[in-house]
Amino acid sequence: MKVSMTVNGARYDHDVEPRTLLVHYLRETVGLTGTNIGCDTSSCGACTVLVGGESVKSCTMLAVQADGADITTIEGLADADGELHPVQEAFREKHGLQCGYCTPGMVMAIVSLLKENPHPTETEVREGIEGNLCRCTGYHNIVAAALYAAESAKAGAA
Amino acid sequence: MIPASFDYRRASNLDEALMMLSDGGDDAKLLAGGHSLLPLMKLRLAAPSTLVDIGRIPDLSYVREEGDALVIGALTRHRDVETNRLVGEHAPLVAHVAGQVGDPQVRHRGTIGGSVAHGDAASDLPAACLAMGATFTAVSPSGTRTIDSSQFFLGFLETALRPDEILTEISVPKATGAGWSFQKFNRRAQDWAIVGVAAVRGDRTGVSLVNMGSVPVRASAVEAALAGGADETEAASHASDGLEPPADLNASSEYRRHLAKVLVRRALEEARAA
Numbered sequence: 001m002k003v004s005m006t007v008n009g010a011r012y013d014h015d016v017e018p019r020t021l022l023v024h025y026l027r028e029t030v031g032l033t034g035t036n037i038g039c040d041t042s043s044c045g046a047c048t049v050l051v052g053g054e055s056v057k058s059c060t061m062l063a064v065q066a067d068g069a070d071i072t073t074i075e076g077l078a079d080a081d082g083e084l085h086p087v088q089e090a091f092r093e094k095h096g097l098q099c100g101y102c103t104p105g106m107v108m109a110i111v112s113l114l115k116e117n118p119h120p121t122e123t124e125v126r127e128g129i130e131g132n133l134c135r136c137t138g139y140h141n142i143v144a145a146a147l148y149a150a151e152s153a154k155a156g157a158a
Numbered sequence: 159m160i161p162a163s164f165d166y167r168r169a170s171n172l173d174e175a176l177m178m179l180s181d182g183g184d185d186a187k188l189l190a191g192g193h194s195l196l197p198l199m200k201l202r203l204a205a206p207s208t209l210v211d212i213g214r215i216p217d218l219s220y221v222r223e224e225g226d227a228l229v230i231g232a233l234t235r236h237r238d239v240e241t242n243r244l245v246g247e248h249a250p251l252v253a254h255v256a257g258q259v260g261d262p263q264v265r266h267r268g269t270i271g272g273s274v275a276h277g278d279a280a281s282d283l284p285a286a287c288l289a290m291g292a293t294f295t296a297v298s299p300s301g302t303r304t305i306d307s308s309q310f311f312l313g314f315l316e317t318a319l320r321p322d323e324i325l326t327e328i329s330v331p332k333a334t335g336a337g338w339s340f341q342k343f344n345r346r347a348q349d350w351a352i353v354g355v356a357a358v359r360g361d362r363t364g365v366s367l368v369n370m371g372s373v374p375v376r377a378s379a380v381e382a383a384l385a386g387g388a389d390e391t392e393a394a395s396h397a398s399d400g401l402e403p404p405a406d407l408n409a410s411s412e413y414r415r416h417l418a419k420v421l422v423r424r425a426l427e428e429a430r431a432a
Contacts, residue, residue, distance in 0.1 A: 001166060017163070018163075018164060018165070018166030018209070019160055019161045019162070019163055019164060020160075021160065021200075024160070040159045040200065041159075041197060041200070041201075042193065042196075042197055042260075042263075042264065043348070045261070045263060048263055051266075054237075054266040055262055055263045055266060056263055056266055056267055057263045057264070057267075059200075060192065060193055060196050060197060060264075060267070061192060061196070061267065062166075062189075062192065062196070064166055064168070064211070065189075065192065065211065065213060109262065109263065112262065112266075113262065127347075128262060130261045130262070130347035130348045131260065131261025131262055131263045131264065131348055132261075
């Protein structure tokens with residue numbers, strides 16, 4: 001079946017098998033391998049991307065369901081000139097990653113969270129990333145990064 | 159993990175969806191948000207020959223007041239139910255429970271109709287519908303009918319929906335100002351409830367249980383005890399009367415019976431205090 005969607009601002013048209021999962025489409029057909037596959041069972045959140053600006057687990061969505069959608073992956077966050085997105089910058093500043101495997105999904109989940117709730121409490125951040133598992137950090141610095149990104153955005157807006 | 163092959167049909171309106179569903183034969187399945195069905199298909203526990211995608215039907219996502227009821231379109235996503243002002247005002251239990259389903263990513267895609275139609279004993283929203291005394295509207299080529307939530311869940315992942323029917327609307331009697339509680343016992347964030355309890359105490363009293371049998375169930379014995387004047391602890395002691403809770407990795411049947419008793423008491427106390 002023919003699908004067309006916008007990924008990180010560029011339009012893609014492909015013929016896909018209906019059973020193709022969005023994550024496989026993004027990684028193997030579009031060639032954007034920043035989105036990781038972790039558990040493959042909608043649990044770990046490593047495959048989180050934005051569909052229409054909202055976080056979604058791309059292992060639990062068919063590419064055909066995303067036909068016509070506007071997708072953002074981790075590759076689409078930084079500026080064209082390489083300047084990091086505030087959430088990426090916050091992960092660097094707060095050392096919010098160790099092995100890095102969960103990081104693309106974590107960052108996308110937090111971008112979505114901050115869009116819905118620009119000034120979350122620490123508890124709201126922890127609940128907001130309940131769909132993303134990290135086996136290295138103990139979450140502490142990830143939560144710190146999300147709060148730092150929210151603070152920077154506030155400072156930027158002021 | 160990749161699902162088995164299937165024919166994909168995308169419906170642009172309800173009539174088209176009904177036709178595609180009939181054409182698809184006995185094992186055609188409806189696809190809405192896909193957050194119950196796709197995981198089963200990836201595990202090859204389900205392998206429908208045809209998927210009819212109803213996710214884009216434009217007029218099945220809404221929340222409206224209709225007299226004493228709040229009607230919610232079947233395609234309304236959990237996130238939209240969770241944050242809807244009308245649901246928060248007139249059915250806060252439903253809004254809260256919608257916010258407890260899975261995790262934010264799941265709530266962005268999963269729909270209330272999909273959750274109800276899937277009929278999983280372990281999922282939260284069917285229990286909330288039971289406690290609220292909700293009714294469900296189903297449409298088929300032969301017409302429209304209303305099914306009471308207490309008559310809807312028939313067996314393991316089996317509902318009163320016929321193969322040619324589509325669930326279109328959930329009607330929830332308003333419980334404005336009523337006390338309510340949702341007790342979800344699990345060991346990890348985003349997990350299914352090991353046992354859950356939904357309770358409403360106002361003009362009508364409803365108590366229901368998550369994961370205490372093969373279907374989402376009303377705690378009828380608790381409701382009857384309360385109606386008969388029993389106090390909360392006494393009523394809660396009937397939490398698992400007549401039920402056969404499952405045993406699995408998380409809990410034995412006996413442990414579930416214990417949890418149900420404790421959680422029903424907490425729910426009744428919290429719903430009273432509210």
